[in-house]
Amino acid sequence: MTWLLKRVCELGARLARPGEFSERAFLNDKLDLAQAEAVADLIAASSDAAARSALSSLQGAFSHEINTLVESLTLLRLYVEAAIDFPEEEIDFLGDGVVLAKLLLIVDAVNELCLRAKQGARLRDGIRLVIAGQPNAGKSSLLNALTRQDTAIVTDIAGTTRDVLREEIDLNGLPVQVLDTAGLRETDDPVERIGVQRAWDAISKADHALFLLDSRKGWTAEDSRLRALLPAGLPVTLVWNKQDAINGLPDVRQDEDGETSVYLSAKTGVGLDGLRQHLMTALGVQHLGEGTILARARHIDALTRAQEALARGQHQLLTYNAGDLLAEELRIAQESLGEITGTFRADDLLGRIFREFCIGK
Numbered sequence: 001m002t003w004l005l006k007r008v009c010e011l012g013a014r015l016a017r018p019g020e021f022s023e024r025a026f027l028n029d030k031l032d033l034a035q036a037e038a039v040a041d042l043i044a045a046s047s048d049a050a051a052r053s054a055l056s057s058l059q060g061a062f063s064h065e066i067n068t069l070v071e072s073l074t075l076l077r078l079y080v081e082a083a084i085d086f087p088e089e090e091i092d093f094l095g096d097g098v099v100l101a102k103l104l105l106i107v108d109a110v111n112e113l114c115l116r117a118k119q120g121a122r123l124r125d126g127i128r129l130v131i132a133g134q135p136n137a138g139k140s141s142l143l144n145a146l147t148r149q150d151t152a153i154v155t156d157i158a159g160t161t162r163d164v165l166r167e168e169i170d171l172n173g174l175p176v177q178v179l180d181t182a183g184l185r186e187t188d189d190p191v192e193r194i195g196v197q198r199a200w201d202a203i204s205k206a207d208h209a210l211f212l213l214d215s216r217k218g219w220t221a222e223d224s225r226l227r228a229l230l231p232a233g234l235p236v237t238l239v240w241n242k243q244d245a246i247n248g249l250p251d252v253r254q255d256e257d258g259e260t261s262v263y264l265s266a267k268t269g270v271g272l273d274g275l276r277q278h279l280m281t282a283l284g285v286q287h288l289g290e291g292t293i294l295a296r297a298r299h300i301d302a303l304t305r306a307q308e309a310l311a312r313g314q315h316q317l318l319t320y321n322a323g324d325l326l327a328e329e330l331r332i333a334q335e336s337l338g339e340i341t342g343t344f345r346a347d348d349l350l351g352r353i354f355r356e357f358c359i360g361k
Contacts (some may be wrong), residue, residue, distance in 0.1 A: 026342060033342030034063045034267075034299070037285050042123060049173030050123050052267050053294040065341050069109055073334040077101050080327045099326070100276060100317060114303040117295035119284045122207075124294045126168075126175035127283055130202050132230070133212030134182025134222060138241040142212065143167060143180040143265035144253045155200050162201050164195075171276065172285045175179050179206070184226050208283060210234045210275075215248055215263070235282060239275065244268050302339045310334040 009015070013348055017023075022036040032037075037059035045051035073160030080099060084129040131139045144150055146166045165180040167238030179202050203209060209230060213223060230236060238261040241317070243250065250271030264271025279285070293299075316322040 023292045026062040030234065032063050034066065034340055035060060036234075037296060038062075038294070041296075045294075046168075046175045047123070047170055047173050049292070050294060051173070053120060053123060053292050055295055062295075063341050065113060069106065069113070070334055070337050070343070071108050072102070072109075073330055075338070076106065077327060077330045077334065080323050080330065084323050084327060103310070103314060103317065105327075107307075107314065110303065110306050110310060112336075113293075114300065114307055115301055117293045117300050121294040121297070121300060122284060123174055123292060124296070126177055127171075127208065127327075128177050128179065128202075129208050129210065129279070129283075130179045130181060130206035131210045131212060132181055132184060132199065132203055132226075134214070134220075134226065135185055136267045137183070137212040137214045139180050139212050140269075142210070142239070142241065143178055144284055145180055145266045145269055146271055164198050169199075171283065172280055174283060174285045177285070185222075203234070204231055206234060208237070210239045210281075211236050212239050212241050215242045217293070218243050237275075237278065237282065239264065241266050243271060250274055299340050302336045306333040306336040309336065 003340055005015075019036075019040070022031065022039045025031045026033060026036045027315045035058050036145075040052050040053060042054035042058060045054050061306065076099065079102075085235045114222060131142055133139055143165060146169055149167075164182075167178050167180075169176050178233045181199030181202050182192065184196060187193055189198065211227060211230070213219065227236075236259065238259060240261060241249075242265060243263050244265040244267055248263055250265075251261075253261045255261065260278060260282070262271065262275045263273055266272075309332040313326045313333070316325040
């Protein structure tokens with residue numbers, strides 16, 4: 001086969017560029033841009049749920065929703081711009097209520113689609129779940145319990161874990177990378193100090209943190225110090241481990257400030273189901289269904305820009321009754337959505353997208 005390829009290339013053929021087959025299908029109107037991207041997503045899918053969502057997008061489900069929104073925006077633009085171009089018709093943007101009613105329907109549809117796209121982005125990219133806390137709180141035991149295998153060494157010696165351990169779990173179809181980190185503390189041990197620094201680096205890049213606490217000791221001053229050092233905006237679940245040591249019962253509670261505490265024993269497994277159920281809610285896994293979109297960052301960016309344009313247009317309409325400014329915001333929203341399927345695109349967009357594909361595909 002290698003000799004054959006070499007010979008045909010000598011006769012003038014060349015190897016396909018990354019993504020060239022899908023790119024040609026797009027350029028020849030066989031696929032739109034969202035469908036072409038779904039080819040790569042289907043190949044790279046790491047779970048059954050991700051594969052099903054990618055296949056749905058490849059078959060045109062996502063594109064159909066985008067095209068429906070673009071058509072609605074087109075019709076609304078026609079109505080608004082006709083009123084601007086033919087003022088003798090005396091169309092009152094607010095008086096007849098038509099524009100506002102149609103605009104609100106589009107706003108709701110874009111908001112709902114953007115929410116589903118953000119949930120789908122998690123399905124495509126996965127979630128980084130970091131386990132953090134003081135030494136000997138049971139972080140490695142929890143990693144082993146979640147992955148159902150002896151991934152990490154578990155001892156009674158504080159500071160056993162010196163590096164970040166990574167394992168993948170499937171949480172109801174959502175790929176989750178669980179990271180076990182070194183115990184957070186001040187130390188003179190140069191090796192452990194490196195492990196602690198890597199732990200903080202992992203925490204800074206995480207999507208969600210499980211802050212492990214020793215139920216035997218209760219909440220300590222050191223826990224308060226470490227909790228305050230966690231990045232602002234990082235969703236955190238307090239996990240009270242070693243409930244077996246105090247004859248405690250498994251439970252999931254929400255504090256007055258909205259923070260959730262899960263009570264369990266990583267050693268016996270009691271309370272793990274409650275943790276998994278909480279994570280499904282916190283990570284949005286419960287909302288991953290047939291309508292989930294395996295969205296990319298550029299899809300979410302385009303939907304967000306459309307949301308912002310529609311919000312500005314609604315403000316111009318309600319505050320100033322400004323049809324010309326509304327028309328401009330509708331145009332921006334329409335072009336933003338058009339970027340998703342490729343009906344409107346920047347000059348360098350195609351090159352960036354298809355370079356991410358594997359060879360040929």
